Amino acid sequence: MNTRTAACAALLALAALAAGCGSSDDKPSEPEQPAATVTKTVDTAAARAACVDAWAELLQGDEDLDPADEPSACQGLPEDDRLDRYMDGLAQRNQANRDEVEACLDDPSCTSVPIP
Known part of the structure; x- marks a missing residue:
């Protein structure tokens, strides 16, 4: 009789373990939505490009500006990139000026453009 009791107890233990493994709480996690990350990156890149364009336009009219005078198009962009955006705008403004001089020299x- 002890053998039957031990066998039943063992079967009940195995059944309990099997039921515990099939729990509905162990749902596989859904993969992250890559579109949200890509969209954020594209939006940030577009916002940064708009900021650099705004810097170039602002610098074209006033050469006494510094990175603290950031245009409103740059609102919400990371602070640690402020100087790089300013320098990129400055480079864009300088390139536009060089292109204007080259076009004038060819005509x-x-x-x-005053040429001595």
Whole structure:
């Protein structure tokens, strides 16, 4: 009789273990949505490009600006990138000025750029 009791106890223990493994609480986690990350990156890159363009336009009219005078188009962008955005805007402004001088030098009738 002890053998039957031991066998029943062992079967009940195995059944309890099997039922515990099949719990509905162990749902596999859903994969993260990559579109949200990609969209945020694209939005941040577009916002940064708009900020650099705003810097270039602002610097074209006033050369006494510094990174603390950041345009409103740069609101919400990371603070640690402020100087890089300023420098990129400055480089963009300088390139536009070089392009204007090159175009004037190629045109003999151009008088917009003073040449000594």
